Every structure is written in structure tokens, then in C-alpha cells.
Amino acid sequence: MTKPSPKEAKAMADVAGVPVNDDGATRIAGSIGPAFEGFAPIAGTLPMDLEPASYLVVQTAKVSK
Amino acid sequence: MSSEPALMSLVAVAKAIADKKVSSREVTRSCLHRIAQWQPRLNAFMAIESEQAMAAADEADAALAKGANRGPLHGVPLAHKDMYYEAGKVVTCGSLIRRDFVPRTTSTALQRLKDAGTVRLGSLQMVEFAYGPTGHNVHYGAVHNPWNVDHITGGSSSGSGSAVAARLTFAALGSDTGGSIRMPAHFCGVTGLKTTVGRVSRAGAMPLSQSLDTVGPLAQTVEDCALLLGLMAGADSEDPTASTLPVPDYMEATKGSIKGFRIGVPTAFYVDDLDTEVARILDETIAVLKKEGAEIVQVELPDQRQLTAACQLVLAAEAAAFHKRWMIERPQDYGPQVLMRLQNGLAIPAVSYLEAMRWRGPALAAYLAVVAGTDAVLAPVAPMPAPTIAESDVGNSDGAEAVIQRLTRFTRPVNYLGLPSLSIPTGFSRNGLPVGMQLIGRAFDEATLLQIGAAFQRATDFHARVPELK
Numbered sequence: 001m002t003k004p005s006p007k008e009a010k011a012m013a014d015v016a017g018v019p020v021n022d023d024g025a026t027r028i029a030g031s032i033g034p035a036f037e038g039f040a041p042i043a044g045t046l047p048m049d050l051e052p053a054s055y056l057v058v059q060t061a062k063v064s065k
Numbered sequence: 066m067s068s069e070p071a072l073m074s075l076v077a078v079a080k081a082i083a084d085k086k087v088s089s090r091e092v093t094r095s096c097l098h099r100i101a102q103w104q105p106r107l108n109a110f111m112a113i114e115s116e117q118a119m120a121a122a123d124e125a126d127a128a129l130a131k132g133a134n135r136g137p138l139h140g141v142p143l144a145h146k147d148m149y150y151e152a153g154k155v156v157t158c159g160s161l162i163r164r165d166f167v168p169r170t171t172s173t174a175l176q177r178l179k180d181a182g183t184v185r186l187g188s189l190q191m192v193e194f195a196y197g198p199t200g201h202n203v204h205y206g207a208v209h210n211p212w213n214v215d216h217i218t219g220g221s222s223s224g225s226g227s228a229v230a231a232r233l234t235f236a237a238l239g240s241d242t243g244g245s246i247r248m249p250a251h252f253c254g255v256t257g258l259k260t261t262v263g264r265v266s267r268a269g270a271m272p273l274s275q276s277l278d279t280v281g282p283l284a285q286t287v288e289d290c291a292l293l294l295g296l297m298a299g300a301d302s303e304d305p306t307a308s309t310l311p312v313p314d315y316m317e318a319t320k321g322s323i324k325g326f327r328i329g330v331p332t333a334f335y336v337d338d339l340d341t342e343v344a345r346i347l348d349e350t351i352a353v354l355k356k357e358g359a360e361i362v363q364v365e366l367p368d369q370r371q372l373t374a375a376c377q378l379v380l381a382a383e384a385a386a387f388h389k390r391w392m393i394e395r396p397q398d399y400g401p402q403v404l405m406r407l408q409n410g411l412a413i414p415a416v417s418y419l420e421a422m423r424w425r426g427p428a429l430a431a432y433l434a435v436v437a438g439t440d441a442v443l444a445p446v447a448p449m450p451a452p453t454i455a456e457s458d459v460g461n462s463d464g465a466e467a468v469i470q471r472l473t474r475f476t477r478p479v480n481y482l483g484l485p486s487l488s489i490p491t492g493f494s495r496n497g498l499p500v501g502m503q504l505i506g507r508a509f510d511e512a513t514l515l516q517i518g519a520a521f522q523r524a525t526d527f528h529a530r531v532p533e534l535k
Contacts, residue, residue, distance in 0.1 A: 004412045008412070009411070009412040012411055012412045012413075012414070013408065013411040013412065016385075016389070016411045017389070017393060018385075018389060018392045018393055018408070018411055020408055020411070024405075024408060027405065028408055028409055028411065028412050029412065031405070031406075031409050032377075032381060032409045032412050032413065034374070034377075034470070035374045035377035035378050035381070036374075036378075036417070037374070038370050038371055038373060038374025038375075038377075039371060039374040039375055039378060039417070039420075039421060041368075041371060042371055042375070042420070042424050043417065043420055044420075046420060046423055046424060046427075050423055050426070050427065051426070052419070052422060052423050053426075054423075054425075054426030054427070055422075055425040055426040055429060055483070056426075057426065058426045058429045058430045058433070059261075059262075059263075059429060059483060059508045059509075060308075060310070060508065060509070
């Protein structure tokens with residue numbers, strides 16, 4: 001996963017239907033970039049068979065101390 | 066009983082009213098007196114409903130005189146974060162956009178407290194749409210910290226933290242999506258409980274992120290939080306995400322000893338880059354827990370930075386989706402910081418959001434495997450005591466997100482995992498600002514956190530200290 005460039009951020013905002021100007025796109029790219037970088041070790045590594053709702057199963061599983 | 070009823074704890078005042086040792090009128094008048102004194106300094110209230118509150122208090126007293134006790138909070142005056150819908154009342158959500166919004170229904174959490182007999186004092190300030198960690202609000206002004214009004218309260222439940230600390234209300238509902246209960250609790254020196262996702266119904270609570278939003282209380286004591294949680298928790302036909310798991314007796318849990326409990330302290334991340342004052346208080350907190358019979362063990366948690374990043378992706382995308390219509394139609398009516406943060410979510414591809422959501426299960430499993438031998442994990446809520454309002458007023462600069470990242474560094478991983486976390490006052494910095502620690506537990510095991518927190522509060526008095534009006 002790579003963080004969006006200002007140009008990409010602007011294009012995505014346009015596609016979302018909420019256009020932003022060039023300065024706004026640059027700021028968005030700078031602000032959200034660290035989240036993409038932080039998640040990069042996980043992105044693209046999840047197995048296909050991972051059930052999206054597995055969180056609920058884990059959350060309610062009995063866990064012994 | 067205190068000569069100033071507003072200084073009592075929630076549990077104590079509820080019992081005093083039920084036992085007719087003090088009337089709801091006396092208690093409500095005491096709160097309103099303190100509100101009148103403090104509000105000009107704190108800006109903690111969004112609306113103060115003095116006449117209605119006194120009338121409701123008189124009704125409560127009259128009912129009790131006839132033997133009609135409505136519930137465990139009969140006649141107790143409370144105020145809550147201004148994002149809990151109450152039919153017929155303006156609920157601003159701290160925003161200009163909802164300045165005149167009057168919902169037709171009442172939120173389940175609020176209704177359950179009303180059913181327990183509470184009296185409404187008014188509503189409490191908050192960060193616009195609950196989307197910010199400092200307590201600034203460009204529309205209604207910043208909320209001030211009662212321990213030093215030049216400092217922030219933390220957000221987004223800014224009014225809740227400030228008002229409970231100054232003893233203007235016995236407790237207040239907050240909400241925690243990225244730390245918004247625990248940070249005001251930490252910065253203002255009160256007790257705050259972020260509940261497990263699904264433990265308390267979110268019906269009628271303003272949404273920010275459907276995967277992360279939680280409802281919880283801020284109050285003087287752990288016992289107060291236990292009482293409130295017991296009243297609010299449980300299944301709700303209005304909210305299919307509210308868990309059907311049984312609701313334990315949380316008040317009973319607060320009575321137990323913690324002798325033999327194993328409490329984990331992280332070896333990294335939560336202990337890195339701490340202000341010296343916070344590091345000192347963490348050590349002192351550990352010493353108290355040991356004295357109470359707990360065993361402290363070191364835990365090597367999975368990489369918490371990845372959890373923080375995943376949390377940010379989920380929160381930003383979901384918040385942007387909730388606000389898209391207003392971002393198109395009324396962008397000028399948002400505060401610049403809040404609009405800026407909402408716009409961040411526009412640049413997150415659907416695949417990235419869904420990946421972050423899919424990882425939640427494995428990430429929680431990995432965390433639980435590491436903490437399997439412990440009852441809870443102890444960690445700071447934030448790496449520093451409350452910064453000043455001026456130094457954290459980041460406007461719409463590029464630096465805003467960096468400030469927010471540092472403030473929310475220790476809270477967001479817990480939100481991503483959806484776990485409960487109890488913030489308790491654990492000390493004061495040398496310049497008199499409160500410092501709290503969080504106890505992080507297993508999903509739906511708030512009872513253990515309350516047991517540990519109550520034991521800590523029986524051994525200390527940080528939660529009982531009251532700021533002075535200067």
C-alpha cells in the first residue's frame with residue numbers, strides 16, 4: 001500500500017463527489033499519509049479465506065485468564 | 066454527608082436522596098449554584114436548564130414523598146455530552162450545522178438513565194461532531210480545564226470531563242471513538258469508562274464511526290461508572306449491534322479484592338516517549354497496585370503503531386461517509402479543523418478501508434494471545450498532562466494531524482480492537498495537572514477493570530480531589 005500523492009488525493013476526492021482544491025489535496029495527502037505507511041506491513045498480506053466478520057467471533061470467544 | 070451536596074459522588078448522592086437525607090431540590094440547587102460560579106470560567110455547558118431542572122427535582126421529591134421511587138438514580142441531576150438525542154430538545158452535536166436540530170426520539174442510553182430517575186440539568190459542550198481530541202470548538206469556544214483554565218480538557222467529551230471534574234454534574238455520558246472519554250478523564254482528573262464495542266446501545270447517539278463508536282460514562286469514581294454501566298448496558302431492539310450477552314452485576318464487581326490479579330505493563334510503545342511526570346506516576350500506580358496484592362508482569366504487545374494506523378483508516382473513511390452530504394452542501398458551516406479531518410477520509414480507497422476492517426479479527430486474536438495470562442493491561446492514557454489551549458490550537462495547519470497523533474497515540478489501538486478501557490486518576494503533575502492511567506481489558510469484561518479500578522481508588526484519593534475556583 002502506498003500513500004496517495006496530492007494528485008491522487010485530488011482525483012479520489014473528485015470521484016467521491018467532494019472536490020478539493022490543490023492546496024486541500026496536498027494537505028490531505030500529508031495528513032493521511034502516515035496511516036497508509038503505518039498499515040503498509042499488513043496491506044496485501046491478508047489471506048483470501050480470512051472471513052471479514054472474524055472480528056465478531058474473536059471478540060465473543062471465551063478467553064481464559 | 067457533605068455540606069455541599071454537589072460534591073458527593075453519584076452513588077452517595079443517589080443513596081442520600083433515596084434515604085431522604087437530602088432532597089433532589091437541594092442537590093439540584095447545589096449543582097446549579099456551582100454551574101453559575103464555574104460556567105463563565107469553563108464553558109462546560111452547552112445549555113443550562115435551571116428552571117426545568119428545579120421543577121423536575123420538585124417532582125422527584127413529591128414522588129418520593131408518596132413512596133414512588135423511580136429507580137436507582139431517583140432525583141439525581143445529570144448533564145450529558147450534547148450528542149445524545151432527547152426528543153424535543155435541541156442537540157447541537159457541538160456544531161453549527163445541527164444548531165437547531167431537534168430529534169424526535171431519545172437515545173437508548175439516555176432513556177435508560179431517565180428511566181432510572183435522573184433529572185436533566187442541561188447539555189454539555191463537546192468538540193464539533195466529536196471529531197477532535199483537544200476540546201477546541203470554533204463555534205462555541207474551547208472548554209477549559211478546571212485545574213488550570215489555560216489548559217485543554219481533552220476531547221471530544223470536553224464538557225463532560227470539565228463539568229464532572231468541577232462537580233457541576235455527578236456524572237456525564239461521553240463517547241469514545243478514538244479516545245474521547247479517556248482523554249478528558251485523564252486531563253481533567255476524573256474516572257472514564259470506554260466500553261466494549263456493542264456493550265451499550267448506540268441508538269440515538271450521534272454517529273461518527275459505526276465500527277468504533279462506543280458510549281460510556283465519566284464520573285468521580287469507579288463505583289459511579291459501574292452503577293451507570295449497569296443501567297445502560299444490554300441488548301436493544303433499536304440497535305442490532307448492541308450485544309445480547311448478559312449484563313453482570315458491575316457494582317458487586319467493585320467490591321472485590323485484586324489480590325492475586327496479574328496486571329500487564331507493556332514493555333514498549335505505551336512506555337516510550339513519556340513526559341517524566343507521566344513516567345513517574347506510572348511507576349507510582351504500579352506500586353499501589355502491587356501493595357493491593359496484584360502481580361505486575363511485563364507484556365510484549367504486538368506492534369501498536371499498526372493498530373493506530375488501521376484505526377485511522379477506518380475512522381477517517383467512515384466519518385467521511387457519514388458527513389459526505391454536508392461536506393457537499395454546507396462545507397462553510399464546519400470548523401476548518403473538522404472539515405479538514407473529514408476530507409482526509411475522501412482519499413482512502415475502498416480496498417484499503419476493507420483491508421483495515423478485515424485485519425481486525427486477526428489483530429484482536431494476536432493481542433489476546435499475548436495478554437492471555439493477565440487480568441488487564443495498565444498503560445498511560447496520553448504521554449503528557451494537559452497542554453495549554455494556546456499551544457494545542459493548531460488551526461488548519463499541516464501540523465494539526467501531528468498534534469492529534471501524539472494526543473491519541475495511546476488510545477486509538479484500543480478503539481481499533483474494540484476493547485474496554487477504564488481511565489482512572491492516578492496522580493498530579495508538579496504544576497497541579499491531573500494524570501490518569503488506563504486499564505485495558507478483554508471484550509465485555511468491564512467488570513474486571515472496575516474491580517481493579519475500585520481497589521485502586523480505595524487505596525488513593527486522587528479521584529476525590531476537587532479543583533478550586535480561582
